[in-house]
Amino acid sequence: MDFLIPLLRSMPGAVGQGLIWGIMAIGVYLTYRILDVADLTVDGSLATGGAVCVLLTVNGCNIWVAVLCAILAGMLAGLVTGLFHTFCGIPAILSGILTQLALYSINLRIMGFGTDAGTRASLAVSVNDFDLLVSQRYVREIALRNPILLLLVLTALLIGVLYWFFGTELGSSLRATGSNPSMAQAQGIDTKFNKVLGLMVSNGLVALSGALLAQYQGSSTADMGRGAIVIGLAAVIIGEVIFSKVFQNFALKLLSAVIGAIIYYLVIQFVLRLGLDTNDLKLLTALVVAVFLAIPYWKGKYFSKPGRKGGRTHA
Amino acid sequence: MLEVKQVYKTFNPGTINEKTALNGLSLTLADGDFTTVIGGNGAGKSTLLNAVAGVWPVDAGTISIGGVDVTRLPEHKRAPYIGRVFQDPMMGTAATMQIEENLALAKRRGRPRTLRPGITRPEREEYRELLKILDLGLEERLTAKVGLLSGGQRQALTLLMATLQKPKLLLLDEHTAALDPKTAAKVLDATERIVQRDKLTTLMITHNMRDAIVHGNRLIMMYEGRVVIDVSGEEKRKLTVEALLDMFSKVSGSDEADDTMLLS
Numbered sequence: 001m002d003f004l005i006p007l008l009r010s011m012p013g014a015v016g017q018g019l020i021w022g023i024m025a026i027g028v029y030l031t032y033r034i035l036d037v038a039d040l041t042v043d044g045s046l047a048t049g050g051a052v053c054v055l056l057t058v059n060g061c062n063i064w065v066a067v068l069c070a071i072l073a074g075m076l077a078g079l080v081t082g083l084f085h086t087f088c089g090i091p092a093i094l095s096g097i098l099t100q101l102a103l104y105s106i107n108l109r110i111m112g113f114g115t116d117a118g119t120r121a122s123l124a125v126s127v128n129d130f131d132l133l134v135s136q137r138y139v140r141e142i143a144l145r146n147p148i149l150l151l152l153v154l155t156a157l158l159i160g161v162l163y164w165f166f167g168t169e170l171g172s173s174l175r176a177t178g179s180n181p182s183m184a185q186a187q188g189i190d191t192k193f194n195k196v197l198g199l200m201v202s203n204g205l206v207a208l209s210g211a212l213l214a215q216y217q218g219s220s221t222a223d224m225g226r227g228a229i230v231i232g233l234a235a236v237i238i239g240e241v242i243f244s245k246v247f248q249n250f251a252l253k254l255l256s257a258v259i260g261a262i263i264y265y266l267v268i269q270f271v272l273r274l275g276l277d278t279n280d281l282k283l284l285t286a287l288v289v290a291v292f293l294a295i296p297y298w299k300g301k302y303f304s305k306p307g308r309k310g311g312r313t314h315a
Numbered sequence: 316m317l318e319v320k321q322v323y324k325t326f327n328p329g330t331i332n333e334k335t336a337l338n339g340l341s342l343t344l345a346d347g348d349f350t351t352v353i354g355g356n357g358a359g360k361s362t363l364l365n366a367v368a369g370v371w372p373v374d375a376g377t378i379s380i381g382g383v384d385v386t387r388l389p390e391h392k393r394a395p396y397i398g399r400v401f402q403d404p405m406m407g408t409a410a411t412m413q414i415e416e417n418l419a420l421a422k423r424r425g426r427p428r429t430l431r432p433g434i435t436r437p438e439r440e441e442y443r444e445l446l447k448i449l450d451l452g453l454e455e456r457l458t459a460k461v462g463l464l465s466g467g468q469r470q471a472l473t474l475l476m477a478t479l480q481k482p483k484l485l486l487l488d489e490h491t492a493a494l495d496p497k498t499a500a501k502v503l504d505a506t507e508r509i510v511q512r513d514k515l516t517t518l519m520i521t522h523n524m525r526d527a528i529v530h531g532n533r534l535i536m537m538y539e540g541r542v543v544i545d546v547s548g549e550e551k552r553k554l555t556v557e558a559l560l561d562m563f564s565k566v567s568g569s570d571e572a573d574d575t576m577l578l579s
Contacts, residue, residue, distance in 0.1 A: 165430075169423055172412075172433035176420050179409035183417075186368070186407065187476070188394030188424045 007273045009140070012148065014269040016139045018262030019151035020212045021231060023158060025239070025257040027205035028232030033253075034166075035178040035198040037085075040096035042206045042232060044103025045077040046225035049207025050214030051110040054125045057215075059114075063131055067211045074207020075200040077103060082196030092195075107222050122221040125214065132215040147216060154212075155258055158205070163251040174198050206232075227282050230289050235261035237292045316516040317344040317484055322366055322376030324540075336362035337373070338540030344484075344516055348547075351527040352520045353559075354537035360520045361402075363537070364486045367518070369393045381483045395425025398477030398515075400470065400490040407473030410462035414453060414472065417461055418442045421476035445475060449505050467498030471505055478509050485510065487519040491526075503530070524556045534559075538567050 024046060031039040049070040056066035077099055084095035112120035127135040134147035165171045176184040177194040184191050206228070214220035239253075239260030247256050268281065276284070324337040336359045344350055354360050366373050367380075369390040377386045380396045401407050408417050419434035419442075439457060446454040449471045453464075461469060470490055477485060487506065491499035507530060510517050521527050527534055533547035534554065543566040546554060 167433050168430045169428040169433050170430055172416060172420055173423075173428040175412060175416075176409045179411045180406070182401070182406050183409050184420075185390045186394060186397075186399045186401075187420050188391050188426075189420070189428065190391050 003273060007270065010269045010273070011266065012139045013136060014265040015262055016134070016136065016147050016151065016216065017213075018265035019148065019155060019258065020134070020209055020216055021235060021265065022155060022258030022261035023212070024206050024209035024228060025232045025235035025261045026158065026162070026254050027202040027209065028229065029236050029254060029257045030162075030198060030202040030205070032233065032236060033178075034175055035195060035202075037092040037178075037195070037199070038096070038229070038233075039078075039081065039199060039202060040093060040229050041077055041081045041099045041103075041199070041203055042096075043225040043228045044100035044107065045074040045203040045206045046210035046213070046228045047107045047220065047222060048077055048103050048110065049074050049210025050220030050224055051107045051123065051210075051222075052207070053211035054123045054214050054220040055110055055113055057125050057130050057132070058123065063133055063215075067133065067208065070207045070211035071204045074210070075204040077207070078200035078203030079196060081203070082199040085199075086192035086195055104222060111220060111222070121223075122219050124219040126218060127215075134212055134216045136216050136218070151212070159251050159254045159258075162254060166250060170197075227285065230282075230285055231261075231264065233293075234264050234285055234289045237289065238263050241292065316346045316348070316381055317342070317367065317518070318377075318379045319343070319363070319367065320377045322378065323374045324362060324366060324371075325374055336540055337366060337376075340376075340537075340541050342535070342542055344518070347514045347516055348533055349510055349515070349517045349531035350519070350533040350535060351531045352518060352535055352537060353522075353524060353527045358537040359540040360537050361488055362540070364399075364488050364518060364520060367484070368397055368399055368486060395480075396483040398424075398480075398482035398485045400473045400477050400485075400487045402489040402492055404466035404469040404473070404493055407476065408461045408469050410460065412461060413458045414446075414461055414464075415439055415442055415457040417472065418445075418476060418479060421479045424480045445479070448508065449475060450501070465498075467494045467502060470494060470498075471502050474502065474506060474509065478513060478515065481513050481515070483516065485515045485517040485519075487517065489520050489522060492522055506530075524559055528554050528556065528559070536563060536566075538563075543567065 024042070028039075028042060031037050052073045053066045053070040056069055057063055081095045081099040084090045084098055085092045090098070108119040108121060111123040112118045125132065127137055134150055136147070138145045139147055166175060173184065173189040174194045174197060176187065176189055177191045178198070181191045184194070210220070210225065213224065236257045237260070239256030239258070242263070243252070243256035243259070247253055271284070272278065319340060319342040322337050322340045323335075326332070326334045326336055338359075340359065340363060342363075352360050352363070365371070367378055369385065369388060373386065377384060379385060380393070383396070385393050385396070399407070409420070415434060415438075419438060422438065442457060443454045451468050451471055453468060453472065461472065464472065474490065490506075491502050494502060503526065506519075509515070517531070519531065528551070532551065533545070534551050535542045536544035536559070544562055
C-alpha cells in the first residue's frame with residue numbers, strides 16, 4: 001500500500017506531463033519519420049517556447065498571445081536550422097546541433113530580458129498571479145481547470161489540423177520530400193523549401209509543448225529541453241512498437257506518438273517509485289531508446305531468413 | 316525541342332579522380348523525335364540526361380527545352396518540362412506513399428503546391444483507367460503502398476507518372492536495365508505505346524543495341540563525352556547490330572564496342 005497509493009496518486013501528473021510531451025513527440029514524428037531527419041534543434045526550441053511564453057506572461061501579455069509567440073519563436077528556430085541545412089549545405093543533424101547550442105544563449109537572454117544582468121537561467125510564473133492555461137496544481141481535481149482536459153482538446157485539434165495539412169498538395173509534397181527526394185525533385189517539388197517548412201512546423205509544435213510545460217511546472221528553465229529529442233524519440237518508438245500493427249491511418253500514427261509519451265511518463269513514475277534516482281533517468285532513457293532503435297537493425301541482420309540474395313547456401 | 320550546345324562537365328576537377336564526362340557535347344532533338352542513346356560505360360550517356368534534367372549545373376554550354384533556356388534552372392524548376400524514369404526502380408517513386416498518391420504528385424508536376432486536397436475523387440477514376448495501359452493489375456491496388464510493388468511494377472508506374480502531365484521531353488535512363496527480361500519487355504512495350512500515343516520527344520538510353528535499333532526514329536552513339544554516331548530515318552531502319560559495331564570501331568579507332576554493349 002505504501003507503494004501503490006503514491007503511485008496511483010502520481011498517475012494523473014504523469015498523464016498530464018505525457019500529454020504535453022506528446023505534442024513534442026508529434027513534432028519529432030514529423031521530422032524523424034516524415035522528413036527523415038533527426039532534428040536536434042528541439043532541445044533548444046522546447047526551452048525557447050517556455051522562455052518566450054513565461055517572459056511575455058509575467059510582463060502582462062495575454063496567455064494565448066504568449067503561447068502563439070512561443071510557437072512563432074520555435075518556428076523561427078526551425079527556419080534557422082532549415083537554412084543551415086539547405087542554404088549553407090550543413091548536414092541536417094549538425095544544423096540542428098548548431099541551432100540548439102545557439103539557442104541556449106538566446107534562451108538565457110530571453111529569460112533575462114529587462115534584468116540588469118541581461119541573462120537568467122530560469123523564470124518563474126505562478127498560477128496564483130497569472131491566468132495560466134495548464135497547471136500541475138489542479139491535475140488531480142475533477143474540474144474544468146484540470147490541465148488534462150485542455151491538453152486532450154488541444155492534442156485532438158492539433159492532430160486534426162495536421163491530418164488535414166498532410167492531405168493537401170503541399171502536405172503531400174512534404175511527405176514525398178521525406179520519402180524520396182529524387183522522386184520529389186523529378187516531380188517539380190522544391191525539396192529545400194519543404195525541408196525548411198517541415199522543420200518550422202515541427203519546431204513550432206515543440207515550442208508549443210515547451211510553453212505548456214513551463215506553465216504546467218510553474219517556470220521555464222534553460223535546461224528544460226535537455227535530452228528532449230531522446231524523450232521525443234522514445235515516445236515515437238514506444239508508440240510504434242505498440243500500435244504500428246493496428247494504427248495505419250496517419251492521424252492514428254500521430255496519436256500513437258502521444259500515447260507513447262504518456263506511457264513513457266507512466267513508466268518513469270513507476271521506476272521512480274521503485275527507488276530509481278532521478279539523476280539516473282536520462283541514462284535509462286538513452287539506453288531504452290538505443291535498444292529500441294537497434295532492434296530493427298538486429299532483426300534484419302541476425303534473424304533474417306537464410307536463402308535470400310547474398311545469403312549463405314546450404315549444402 | 317531540345318537544344319544542347321557545347322556542353323562541358325568535369326567531375327572532381329583537379330583531383331586524381333578527375334573525369335571529363337561531357338566534352339563539348341551538342342545535340343538537337345526535333346519535336347517528336349524518339350532518340351535512342353547507346354555507348355560504352357563512361358561514355359557520358361547518363362551524364363547527358365542528368366545535365367538536361369538539371370541534377371547539377373554544367374561547366375559550360377547551354378541547354379534549352381522548347382525554346383526556353385534552362386541552363387541555370389535548378390532541377391525542380393525544369394521538372395515542368397521533363398518527365399524522367401531512372402535506371403534504379405527505387406528512385407522514381409515514393410515507397411511510403413500509395414500508388415494513387417504518387418500519381419497525384421505527378422499530376423501536379425509544374426504546378427504550385429497549394430492547400431487544396433492532394434488528391435480528388437475524379438482523379439482516382441482517371442488513374443484507375445490510366446493504370447490499365449500498363450497491364451499489370453495495378454488499377455485494382457490504388458491505395459497500396461508503392462514499397463510493396465516489384466521493381467518492374469514500380470518502373471512502369473514511374474513511366475506513367477513521367478507522362479501523366481505531357482512532358483516536352485521524356486528522359487529514360489536505361490529504365491529497363493534492372494528488370495528481368497520479361498518485365499523489361501513489358502515496360503518497353505508500354506513505353507513505346509505511350510510515346511506513340513502522345514508523340515513525345517524522347518531520349519532513351521539503353522545498353523541493348525537491338526532495342527536501340529528497334530525503337531525510335533533516331534539513334535545516337537556517345538563516346539568520350541560526345542556524340543560520335545547519329546543516324547535517323549531510313550538509314551536507321553536498315554541498321555543492324557553488326558553495322559553499328561563496325562561504325563563504332565571506325566569512329567573510336569578501337570574495338571571498344573565490347574561485350575558490355577553487346578550483352579544484355
